[in-house]
Amino acid sequence: MDSDFLSNIELYFVPRSKTNDLGNDFIETITLSGEEFNHVVRVMRHDTGDELFVTDGEGYIFKCRISSIGKLSLELSKEETMRYANKYANITFCLPKLKSPDRFEFALEKCVELGVTNFIVYDADKSVAKGDKTDRWNKILISAMKQSLRSYLPAIRSVKNLEKISLLEGEKIIFDQEAELRFTDFQTDLHKKYFFIFGPEGGFSSRELLALKSAMKFSLTPNRLRAETAVISAASILSMK
Secondary structure (H helix, E strand, C coil), X not given: CECCCCCCCCEEECCCECCECCCCCCCCEEEEEHHHHHHHHHHCCCCCCCEEEEECCECEEEEEEEEEECCCEEEEEEEEEXXXXXXXXXXXXXXXXXXXXXXXXXXXXXXXXXXXXXXXXXXXXXXXXXXXXXXXXXXXXXXXXXXXXXXXXXXXXXECCHHHHXXXXXXXXXXXXCCCCEHHHCCCCCCCCEEEECCCCCXXXXXXXXXXXXXXXXXXXXXXXXXXXXXXXXHHHHHCC
């Protein structure tokens, strides 16, 4: 069933697998192990009979109760199933690698908290930082999903350059301080795919702008923003619509 968003709960993550279809009403128990088990038992000091909430990262949140605790795992009994819609399924945030990894990871985290569920990370012509840190980014995504009580684990991938994104099917949107269109007036069409492309420190190169010549331009604010601030501002505006 669809449900309102929850608050003041502890949310844990158990990925769905072929043998563990958590959304199936016939599945009555959920097994918690690894880091999640350690956090429940050794950090939060939960015991048999305590109430917990679990998400599969695919739109479901389950209200559960601890039925048994072993040495390496615990068993949860499902009491209620809540299903949520992903209103950002057709939107992808395309983020450049920034000079400061901390600023980049902060922007990534805040976007997840605000509901963004699809990310592409690219090497801009003016990017300083290089390298694929997908494993670390995925840990940030999981943590942010649980912290903000979201039910969708965001997907993230890397591409080598902006041209790769320009070839993807969907509407491309870039942000320009001097653009006539205001992003606060932007309306999404659920039948379209959107790629919100953010520039790095120093902006897009002339080569990248050529690849994006057909992109729509929107202004976020009248003043110039840092790259990570622009990303968070766009996510904030979307979340208020």
